[in-house]
Amino acid sequence: MELSQKEVLSVIAKAKQGDQMAFKKLLDHCWNMVFGFQLKRVQNESEAEDITIEAFAKAFDKIDQFDPQYTFSTWVITISKNIQIDRYRKRKNSIFVEPLEDNKSQGAAIADGSPTREDALIQEQNLLQLQGMMKSLKPIYREVLQLRYFQELSYKDIAQQLNEPMTNIKVRLLRAKKLMAELIDQSPNR
Numbered sequence: 001m002e003l004s005q006k007e008v009l010s011v012i013a014k015a016k017q018g019d020q021m022a023f024k025k026l027l028d029h030c031w032n033m034v035f036g037f038q039l040k041r042v043q044n045e046s047e048a049e050d051i052t053i054e055a056f057a058k059a060f061d062k063i064d065q066f067d068p069q070y071t072f073s074t075w076v077i078t079i080s081k082n083i084q085i086d087r088y089r090k091r092k093n094s095i096f097v098e099p100l101e102d103n104k105s106q107g108a109a110i111a112d113g114s115p116t117r118e119d120a121l122i123q124e125q126n127l128l129q130l131q132g133m134m135k136s137l138k139p140i141y142r143e144v145l146q147l148r149y150f151q152e153l154s155y156k157d158i159a160q161q162l163n164e165p166m167t168n169i170k171v172r173l174l175r176a177k178k179l180m181a182e183l184i185d186q187s188p189n190r
Contacts, residue, residue: 035048
């Protein structure tokens with residue numbers, strides 16, 4: 001989704017007010033740039049995806065600190081770069097990598113919100129078809145969709161079960177819903 005700088009600033013203003021759709025628009029607008037940047041750096045798709053999710057989670061948590069004299073994508077890419085450097089340093093200095101964040105209050109700024117277009121598409125599909133489509137998703141996305149829609153867990157419960165910050169779960173779920181909606185749209189039964 002291409003947005004002008006003026007449109008991005010307008011969406012950021014809505015995100016600062018807790019508008020769920022604004023967060024989704026920002027994620028859609030910048031995902032490929034941030035993910036592509038990280039993929040070139042780490043040369044591992046799974047790690048690049050994890051870093052990208054964490055970068056958006058941090059950006060959304062600190063959306064009030066965004067300085068409009070910079071572009072949003074550059075800001076998120078810088079956050080992702082710092083995360084990647086921190087991960088590299090931790091891996092270099094330690095045998096095991098500890099969770100990067102353990103703040104329980106994170107994610108409060110991103111509201112659960114009402115059902116999105118992706119939510120509606122997912123809910124209207126036949127359960128067996130959905131499960132078949134979900135198999136084509138990466139395990140990290142399949143898992144959050146399973147916990148949210150089939151086990152009907154809250155974001156907080158999913159975060160506790162996966163031992164990850166709630167913001168990461170919300171960003172991962174936004175991305176998973178988008179990918180699932182794309183699969184449903186491409187389905188021949190649609």
